[in-house]
Amino acid sequence: MDEAVASPxxxxxxxxxxxxxxxxxEEQRRFLVEGVRGVRDALESGVALGDVFHLAGSGADLEPxxxxxxxxxxxxxxxxxxxxxRLTATVAPQGIVAVAPFVDVPLAxxxxxxxxxxxxxxxxxxxxxxxIVRAVDASGAGGLAVTEASVDLYNPKVVRAAAGSLxxxxxxxxxxxxxxxxxxxxxxxRVFAAAADGRLSIYEADLGPGAAVLFxxxxxxxxxxxxxxxxxxxxxxxxxxxxxxxxxxxxxVVLFEAARRRESAxxxxxxTAQRRSLH
Amino acid sequence: MDEAVASPxxxxxxxxxxxxxxxxxEEQRRFLVEGVRGVRDALESGVALGDVFHLAGSGADLEPxxxxxxxxxxxxxxxxxxxxxRLTATVAPQGIVAVAPFVDVPLAxxxxxxxxxxxxxxxxxxxxxxxIVRAVDASGAGGLAVTEASVDLYNPKVVRAAAGSLxxxxxxxxxxxxxxxxxxxxxxxRVFAAAADGRLSIYEADLGPGAAVLFxxxxxxxxxxxxxxxxxxxxxxxxxxxxxxxxxxxxxVVLFEAARRRESAxxxxxxTAQRRSLH
Numbered sequence: 060m061d062e063a064v065a066s067p068x069x070x071x072x073x074x075x076x077x078x079x080x081x082x083x084x085e086e087q088r089r090f091l092v093e094g095v096r097g098v099r100d101a102l103e104s105g106v107a108l109g110d111v112f113h114l115a116g117s118g119a120d121l122e123p124x125x126x127x128x129x130x131x132x133x134x135x136x137x138x139x140x141x142x143x144x145r146l147t148a149t150v151a152p153q154g155i156v157a158v159a160p161f162v163d164v165p166l167a168x169x170x171x172x173x174x175x176x177x178x179x180x181x182x183x184x185x186x187x188x189x190x191i192v193r194a195v196d197a198s199g200a201g202g203l204a205v206t207e208a209s210v211d212l213y214n215p216k217v218v219r220a221a222a223g224s225l226x227x228x229x230x231x232x233x234x235x236x237x238x239x240x241x242x243x244x245x246x247x248x249r250v251f252a253a254a255a256d257g258r259l260s261i262y263e264a265d266l267g268p269g270a271a272v273l274f275x276x277x278x279x280x281x282x283x284x285x286x287x288x289x290x291x292x293x294x295x296x297x298x299x300x301x302x303x304x305x306x307x308x309x310x311x312v313v314l315f316e317a318a319r320r321r322e323s324a325x326x327x328x329x330x331t332a333q334r335r336s337l338h
Numbered sequence: 339m340d341e342a343v344a345s346p347x348x349x350x351x352x353x354x355x356x357x358x359x360x361x362x363x364e365e366q367r368r369f370l371v372e373g374v375r376g377v378r379d380a381l382e383s384g385v386a387l388g389d390v391f392h393l394a395g396s397g398a399d400l401e402p403x404x405x406x407x408x409x410x411x412x413x414x415x416x417x418x419x420x421x422x423x424r425l426t427a428t429v430a431p432q433g434i435v436a437v438a439p440f441v442d443v444p445l446a447x448x449x450x451x452x453x454x455x456x457x458x459x460x461x462x463x464x465x466x467x468x469x470i471v472r473a474v475d476a477s478g479a480g481g482l483a484v485t486e487a488s489v490d491l492y493n494p495k496v497v498r499a500a501a502g503s504l505x506x507x508x509x510x511x512x513x514x515x516x517x518x519x520x521x522x523x524x525x526x527x528r529v530f531a532a533a534a535d536g537r538l539s540i541y542e543a544d545l546g547p548g549a550a551v552l553f554x555x556x557x558x559x560x561x562x563x564x565x566x567x568x569x570x571x572x573x574x575x576x577x578x579x580x581x582x583x584x585x586x587x588x589x590x591v592v593l594f595e596a597a598r599r600r601e602s603a604x605x606x607x608x609x610t611a612q613r614r615s616l617h
Contacts, residue, residue, distance in 0.1 A: 096581075186465060190584045197587075199577025220584070227579035262598060298478030298597060300506035302375075304590070305469045305499070308476075311587040312594045318577060319541060319595075 071110055072138060075158050076145045081211045088161045090213035091146060094153040099124050100223030101159050108133040114143050114154040121155055133157070148215040163212060166204060166231040170242040173202030173229075175317040176271035177310055178239045180285055182209045184277055189220020190307040196224035198314035199321075204239045205232040236273065240288050243271040252286045253313065255303045257294030264293045266317040267324070277306050350389055351417060354437050355424045360490045367440045369492035370425060373432040378403050379502030380438050387412040393422050393433035400434055412436070427494040442491060445483060445510040449521040452481030452508075454596040455550035456589055457518045459564055461488045463556055468499020469586040475503035477593035478600075483518045484511040515552065519567050522550040531565045532592065534582045536573030543572045545596040546603070556585050 077083035078091045089109065092101055101108055102124070111128040113121055115137035129135050138146075146156045170176060177195060182188050188210050195203045205212055212232040218225060231239075240250050248269035251259075266272070273289060275281030286292055295304060295312050304312070356362035357370045368388065371380055380387055381403070390407040392400055394416035407414050417425075425435045449455060456474060461467050467489050474482045484491055491511040497504060510518075519529050527548035530538075545551070552568060554560030565571055574583060574591050583591070 100579075190587055193580055193584055194587050196578035196580035197574075197576045197583050222580070222582075222584075224578070224580050295476075295594070296597075296601075297476045299475035299503070300379075301472055301476035301501070301503050303501075304476050305472060305501075305586070307584070308469055308473050308586060308590040311583070311590055315574070315591045315595075316598075318575075322575075 071134075071136070072112065072142050072146070075110055075112065075156075078158065079146075079148070079215060081214070084211070084213050089158050090161065090218065091215055092157045092159050093147050093155070093215065093219055095121065095124050095155060096223050097218065098128065098155055098157045100226045101157060102127050102131050104226035106159055106162060106226060107131070109158045109160075111135045111155065111157040112138045112143065112146055115139060117154040124155065128157070148219065161213065162225055162230070163232045164229045166234050166238060166242050169202035169204055169229045169231040170239075170246060170248075173200060173271075174268045174321060175200045175266055175314065176202050176204060176239075176243060176248070177314065178204045178206070178236070178271055178273045179209060179310075180206045180236055180273055180281060181276040182274070182306065184306070185210050185214045185216035186220050187277065187305070187307040188212070188214075189217040189222070191310050192217070192221035192228060192230065193224040194307070194311040194314050196228045198311075198318045200314045200317065201229070203228060203230045204234050205230065206236055206239070207233050236285055236288065239271070240273075243269070249291075250289045251291055251293040252281050252289035253294070253309060254281060254286060254292045255294060255297065257292035259291055259293045260296050261293055261313050261316050262296070264291065266313070266320065268321075270317075272313055274306060274310050350413075350415070351391065351421050351425070354389055354391065354435075357437065358425075358427070358494060360493070363490070363492050368437050369440065369497065370494055371436045371438050371497055372426050372434070372494065373498070374400065374403050374434060375502050376497065377407065377434055377436045379505045380436060381406050381410055383505035385438055385441060385505060386410070388437045388439075390414045390434065390436040391417045391422065391425055392435075394418060396433040403434065407436070427498065440492065441504055441509070442511045443508045445513050445517060445521050448481040448483055448508045448510040449518075449525060449527075452479060452550075453547045453600060454479045454545055454593065455481050455483060455518075455522060455527070456593065457483045457485070457515070457550055457552045458488060458589075459485045459515055459552055459560060460555040461553070461585065463585070464489050464493045464495035465499045466556065466584070466586040467491070467493075468496040468501070470589050471496070471500040471507060471509065472503040473586070473590040473593050475507045477590075477597045479593045479596065480508070482507060482509045483513050484509065485515055485518070486512050515564055515567065518550070519552075522548070528570075529568045530570055530572040531560050531568035532573070532588065533559060533565060533571045534573060534576065536571035538570055538572045539575050540572055540592050540595050541575070543570065545592070545599065547600075549596075551592055553585060553589055
């Protein structure tokens with residue numbers, strides 16, 4: 060059963076509450092994960108959670124994840140509604156929040172793992188970054204790089220919008236555009252720059268294995284200098300009167316178009332083989 | 339030049355400030371549009387703006403849109419920073435906000451205009467709804483229907499995320515799922531229900547002209563009853579460990595896959611013709 064309800068002034072709770080601030084996250088190299096799905100995905104990925112806090116008297120729906128947390132060696136503590144509120148950014152928290160170690164990886168690992176690498180340059184909106192982490196995961200693109208001067212990868216709103224995918228996808232952060240482009244080129248990959256007036260449409264650009272796409276800031280897009288670093292500019296064709304897509308929407312369209320073509324390329328030899336076997 | 343700075347207690351300003359509340363929007367059948375792009379798109383679409391408020395002493399960058407507003411017959415008023423803050427939801431408003439009449443249209447008009455109709459069932463996040471309005475525009479899908487019990491189409495966060503596209507795309511709101519499905523069927527269109535475990539992938543479903551796709555609530559998806567109303571369930575294939583995509587991301591992938599196929603269908607006869615002309 061639950062341990063005694065810990066006071067919000069408890070030292071471990073205070074250290075965890077401090078993680079709502081970027082400075083403290085970077086000092087402790089840890090961040091907060093809210094909600095059943097996030098905590099469960101963290102545990103399933105093998106990340107060693109330190110503390111798991113849950114609302115005292117929370118119902119049976121939390122029991123499976125609390126049991127898994129205890130089995131993993133995490134310290135599970137029941138807390139008051141007030142303490143939980145200080146630990147979470149959500150209006151309606153699901154009654155559970157955990158402290159996880161940073162999960163970002165070196166740039167070289169991301170570049171090696173990705174079939175299509177998205178490189179986000181100065182992304183500022185936490186909802187966009189989290190949504191993109193989730194889309195990188197769902198599309199099977201395999202990796203993400205986020206440059207300096209972007210919103211913090213471990214901002215609670217990013218973590219929440221990523222819906223557990225931070226624990227599935229290798230992400231490098233605080234990289235420079237120069238280093239990211241050099242790493243992709245070092246493995247022979249093509250580099251594209253996403254722009255509303257891009258020369259190639261995403262349906263004609265070769266987004267095959269090893270390629271990378273640079274995406275710019277929500278308001279300003281990519282700088283001329285960043286565009287010049289790419290082999291070509293690429294656009295999501297815009298048909299209506301809209302000037303552009305939301306950043307996360309544009310990135311998602313590119314990621315899924317590459318996924319569609321990876322799969323039709325994988326299916327094509329099979330179809331040919333089948334056809335041959337009929338002769 | 340600018341008129342005298344109007345007091346925040348000015349009656350027209352007070353009526354405009356009231357539009358931050360849904361109840362007052364529905365009584366007045368008007369809503370607030372922030373920012374240069376939104377106001378410019380409204381004017382270009384031919385919508386008759388009533389009042390346009392701008393920050394007193396705002397710079398030359400607002401002059402073109404203010405001139406266009408005056409030419410359209412709108413009443414342009416300089417206001418204090420305090421009044422502007424009460425009129426806008428943004429942390430850093432661009433110094434301009436206008437009062438626009440409701441722009442939604444009857445369901446039948448949307449169904450007639452759409453090549454692929456997205457029907458959003460109980461969408462709750464204003465950022466998602468606005469992003470989807472923008473993606474419907476950018477994809478050329480041609481129309482959107484939003485059911486009752488959804489976030490208000492004229493919520494300032496929806497309007498901002500739509501980035502002017504509310505003035506480009508026919509949208510029906512506060513419809514029932516039953517009416518929307520019946521209207522699509524009445525024109526011979528197929529109805530799909532988007533679900534993570536959908537039977538058809540979006541790459542095999544026939545999303546051609548006249549089709550519609552139901553999308554469910556962010557947390558719960560579509561109810562069994564709503565799924566049963568469709569001809570088939572359809573999924574965006576998920577490759578990684580993510581359970582699903584963000585609602586706006588999933589909708590955008592579906593809209594752009596349909597657009598890609600509309601265009602390759604349109605291009606195919608041309609290619610054939612070219613090939614023939616070479617013989």
